[in-house]
Amino acid sequence: KYSIEDIQNKLRKKLKGNRYIHTLGVEYTSVCLAMKYEADLEKAELAGLLHDCAKELPAEKLIKICSDHGEKISTMEFKQPFLLHGKAGACLARNKFGVEDEEVLDAIRYHTTGRPAMTLLEKIVFVADYIEPNRKKADNLTELRHLAFEDLDETVLQILEQTLDYLEKTDKEIDCHTIMTRDYYKKLLRSS
Ligand code: DGI
Ligand code: FE
Ligand code: FE
Ligand code: FE
Numbered sequence: 001k002y003s004i005e006d007i008q009n010k011l012r013k014k015l016k017g018n019r020y021i022h023t024l025g026v027e028y029t030s031v032c033l034a035m036k037y038e039a040d041l042e043k044a045e046l047a048g049l050l051h052d053c054a055k056e057l058p059a060e061k062l063i064k065i066c067s068d069h070g071e072k073i074s075t076m077e078f079k080q081p082f083l084l085h086g087k088a089g090a091c092l093a094r095n096k097f098g099v100e101d102e103e104v105l106d107a108i109r110y111h112t113t114g115r116p117a118m119t120l121l122e123k124i125v126f127v128a129d130y131i132e133p134n135r136k137k138a139d140n141l142t143e144l145r146h147l148a149f150e151d152l153d154e155t156v157l158q159i160l161e162q163t164l165d166y167l168e169k170t171d172k173e174i175d176c177h178t179i180m181t182r183d184y185y186k187k188l189l190r191s192s
Pocket of ligand 4: 022129
C-alpha cells in the first residue's frame, strides 16, 4: 500500500506542472470540505489527490485502459475520450496506486459529469475540483468558494449549471450524465 507521499511523488513525475499543482489544490480542498461536512479525511485526501491521475493520457490509452478493465464506453465517450479520465483514473488508482476503497474509486470515477444522488465524498471531490485555489476559470469563484462551505448540494447544482452554460455557449457536445446530474440536483433543491 502506498502512502500519500509515495502517490504525490509518482504524480509529480506523471503530471505536467500545472496539473500537479491543481491536483494538490484538489487534495487539500477536499480535506477542508471533509472537515466541514464530517467526511473521512483520509478518503477525501486520497480521492482528491488521485482524481486526475489519468487526465494526461492520450485518447487511445484512455479507451484501452477502460476496455481492458471491462468498462463500458459510450458513443459520447468514444467521441470525446477525455470524458473517460475519471473512469480510467479509477482503474489506475486501483491497479497502479493500490486503492481498494470503492468510495474513493467512485469519487474519482464520477468527478467530471457527476451523477444523480452522489455520495458525500463524490460531492466533495466534484466541488473541490472546481473551487480549488489554483483554478481561475469562472468569474464567480469567490462566491462559490464561500457557498461550498455553507451548502454543498447548492454548490454542486451551481457548478453544473455553470458548466452546462459554458458547454452550450461554446457548442460542445454534452454528455447525458452531466444533464442527468443537473436535473437531479435541480429537482432536489428547486422543487419545493
Ligand atoms: O479534469 P479537470 O479539468 O480538472 O476537471 P473535470 O474533470 O471536471 O473536467 C472539466 C471539463 O469537463 C470542463 O471543461 C467541462 C467538461 N465537461 C463536463 N461535462 C461535460 C464536459 N465536456 C463535454 N464536452 N461534455 C460534458 O457533458
Ligand atoms: Fe478531471
Ligand atoms: Fe470537475
Ligand atoms: Fe481536476
